[in-house]
Amino acid sequence: MAKAATKHFSGKVSTFQESRLPEPALPVGYAALIDAYGLRVPLPRTLCAIGPRHKVYERDGWRIYTPRHQPEASLEGHLVFALKYEGLDLCVLKHLFQAVEPADLQKMIQGKPVSAYMRRIWFLYEWLLQRELDLPAAKSGTYADIVDPTQQWATEGATSTRHRIRNNLPGTRDFCPLVFRTAALEDFVAARLDAQAREVVGRISSGVLARTAAFLLLKDSKSSYAIEGEAPPQDRIQRWGKAIGEAGKHSLDRDEFLRLQRIVIGDDRFVRLGLRDEGGFVGEHDHENRMPLPEHISARHEDLSTLMDGLIEFDRSYAGSLDPVISAAALAFGFVYIHPFVDGNGRIHRYLIHHVLTSRGFNPPGIVFPVSAAILERIEDYRRILESYSARLLPCIEWRPTDSGNVDVINDTADFYRYFDATPHAEFLFECVKKTIETDLPQEALFLERYDQFKARVETVVEMPASTVDLLFSFLKQNEGTLSKRARTKEFERLSDGEVAQFEATYAALFLVD
The missing domain is CATH 1.10.10 (Arc Repressor Mutant, subunit A)
Structure with a gap:
């Protein structure tokens, strides 16, 4: 491997990996590291560069900083810039640490042993790669958070005395998506939508409430199938509705996922139940030669066991430390990107939203928010949210077609599913939940109240x-x-x-x- 000290960092550019900058500028932080080390990873949603103006601005997926923000053109300079201004991108960091010489990192950390940035880098290297650097335990320095809680959502954290840090990452090495603290998310959390829902429910009579809950449950089940372009018999819709109504009552494990798949599939004569034993993709086939035309490529079947263990552990140990809607987005969209089953992934993905919201007490008792119905009404936005990561993921996956028209992934892709930016997914889910609370729930209750009045007036005549x-x-x-x-x-x-x-x-x- 090349030494970090000899790495060349490029100068000003107008384009970066087919992305055009708003103006000629100097890539810094993750962009500079990805370019210098030739990292094949999904690009961060926002890349950073140094422009000539004395004003920070964002445009076209770039955040352009001023000349005074320019870091030293070195591994240390760009790493510190990334942690300071861009937050954590665990996928980029892991692939970077695999590309640098451990001795270069050791020297860098030893040069500033008290620096919080150096101790964070040290911990992340050992946590991500599961191997220690040849460094003695830190003896001084104020305990620092691995995740800057002003940048990204984090847990309370557990201390690591070796590095004198608090590991407040919201997940494990096997599954740890991160969510940025955007103004939109801050407003959603501050709005206390769960309290609003309880207030709405408190104004509805018990008889109407029970019928409202039943209707919303059925509506969500129908919508979840409709999103997949399916119109199953009523008994399957009702059976899936019953499963959604029990969401949050059972802890997630392998058996629970298999139970849910059985309910979704119903007739399993032509569908293999359980984790995939081959590749998987979402997309079409070429009509002439049956060549796969992927819009999304699922995780390799060899990685499904550890990825599913990571999902399960996230639900058990970390989801409760984050806002319920943010946890639901991370878990549910992480699952659908992994796509562990041959069929049924989409409906189970949306079930997981209900699982987290209900288990966290976000829903009023007995009420299921018809999130799938809200998604169905915004189906194009939903697809754009799914593609917001899939489109950045696809260029990083090497695959070949199989004789059966499937895909065979030939490079290591597991980290792409463990570590992703779930910020747009959380914002979208909050919008859907807000709509169900402020519109669907009160409107359905009002409809039933008016229908009762209509029925009573008709029967008097x-x-x-x-x-x-x-x-x-x-x-x-x-x-x-x-x-x-x-x-x-x-x-x-x-x-x-x-x-x-x-x-x-x-x-x-x-x-x-x-």
């Missing part, structure tokens, strides 16, 4: 079975409050003109007022 009242309501709804000529001459031919007019007026007063 004409005695009819509940199913007939429901049919009358359906016809009125379909025809914007007017009973069609066909309905008046067939199903409701016995109603007088005056009764029809009264029912139409009742419907309009209750449902055409907003």
Whole structure:
């Protein structure tokens, strides 16, 4: 390996790995390290460079700093810049540490043994690579956090006396996505959406609440299948709805994941249950030669065991230390990127959102937020969020097609699924949860309250079975409050003109007022 001291860091550029900078500038931090060491890793969502202006600004995926921010053109200079201004990117750091000589890092750390940055780098090297540098335990220096909590969400942390740091990483070596503290996320957390939901529920009568909960549960189950482009029989929808209703009651382990897959798949005659024993991808096939056209390539089947163990441990030991929605996003989107099963991944991915929110007490008791319905309404945004990482992941994966039309990944990709930036996923999920609390929950309760009033008023005029009242309501709804000529001459031919007019007026007063 080349020595760090002899590495060449490039000067000003206009383009960086096919990405055009807002203006000619000097890549720094992770961008400089990725370029100098030839690291094949998913690029950070935002890269940094030094521009000529005395103003920091962001544009087109770049944050341009001023000349006074320019670090020394060295491993140490760019590493410290990255930790100071860009936060942790564990995937980049691990691949960087694999590319540098341990002796260079040891010398760098020994030169500034009290520096919090050096002790953080030291710990991260040993934590990520699971091997120690030839350095004695630190004897001085204030304990420093591995994750800067002003930059990224972190846990309380456990101390490492060897490095005099607090390991507040929100996960293990096997699975540790990170989320940046954006203004949007800070506002969402401060809004206390869970308290808002309990307030909404407190205004709903118990009878209406029970029916609202049942409807929202069914709505979420239907929507989760619809997202996958499926229209299964009603019994499968209800069976999956029942599973969602029990989310959070069972701890996650291998058996629980398999149980969920069985429920999702139903008929397993043509689908292999359990972890994949081959490659996997999301995408299409070329119509002429069946060549895979991946939009996302799943984790290698050889890595699934440790990745799933990492997911399970994250849920057991770390999800409870973060905001519930942030935890749900990290776990659920991490799962769907790994894509451990041949089929059923998407629905289980959305189930995991319910699992975390319910187990953390975010939902009011008995209420399932119809997150899948909110996702379905924003399906294009959902796809963009999924692709926000998949698009950066694909160029880093080497693969070849198999005879069966699958993909065979030939490079080591496990770290790409262990360590990813879940910030956009958390923001999107918060938006969906906010919509279900502020719109879906109160609107469905209001609808049921008004329907009860409609039913009661109809029954004071004409005695009819509940199913007939429901049919009358359906016809009125379909025809914007007017009973069609066909309905008046067939199903409701016995109603007088005056009764029809009264029912139409009742419907309009209750449902055409907003």
